[in-house]
Amino acid sequence: MPSFDVSSEMDWQELDNAVNQATKELLSRYDFKAIKTEIKIDQKAKTMTLWVSEGEKLDAMKDILQSKLIKRGISLMAFDYKDKEDAFGGSVRQLATIQAGISKEKGKEIIAAIKDSKLKVQGQIQDEQVRVTGKNRDDLQSAIALLKSKQDEIKLAMSFGNFRD
Numbered sequence: 001m002p003s004f005d006v007s008s009e010m011d012w013q014e015l016d017n018a019v020n021q022a023t024k025e026l027l028s029r030y031d032f033k034a035i036k037t038e039i040k041i042d043q044k045a046k047t048m049t050l051w052v053s054e055g056e057k058l059d060a061m062k063d064i065l066q067s068k069l070i071k072r073g074i075s076l077m078a079f080d081y082k083d084k085e086d087a088f089g090g091s092v093r094q095l096a097t098i099q100a101g102i103s104k105e106k107g108k109e110i111i112a113a114i115k116d117s118k119l120k121v122q123g124q125i126q127d128e129q130v131r132v133t134g135k136n137r138d139d140l141q142s143a144i145a146l147l148k149s150k151q152d153e154i155k156l157a158m159s160f161g162n163f164r165d
Contacts, residue, residue, distance in 0.1 A: 101128030
């Protein structure tokens with residue numbers, strides 16, 4: 001029976017490269033002179049912390065980082081930004097959770113979207129991915145097209161792989 005896997009993977013090396021490029025640009029930009037900035041990635045906790053010594057510069061810092069992420073081919077949907085927090089001395093910190101792998105809740109949303117479409121395919125959650133099986137290849141290709149169109153609604157950067165006949 002033909003099948004494919006839906007996953008949401010993070011290329012940690014590319015993320016690290018994008019953060020390094022953003023840090024270099026922040027150090028060389030005139031509007032960030034004498035302003036301390038820091039971007040930390042915690043791969044085990046799947047979080048990224050943005051810290052800047054002047055609160056009004058956080059959005060500019062985030063824009064620079066996001067432009068580097070896009071150039072590196074990392075989807076911005078993989079990041080869920082939390083509220084800004086005040087840190088010591090007027091500085092501001094913002095935490096972003098990195099979505100690497102598909103959680104059970106997101107997996108259920110994907111399966112519900114497939115079932116609502118009335119396509120002749122079935123979805124099954126396996127660890128941090130969803131396996132979709134069907135009787136023929138055309139139904140699976142229709143399911144991939146459906147899920148690509150629903151990426152914004154589900155708010156998950158999906159990749160499709162392991163396509164088997």
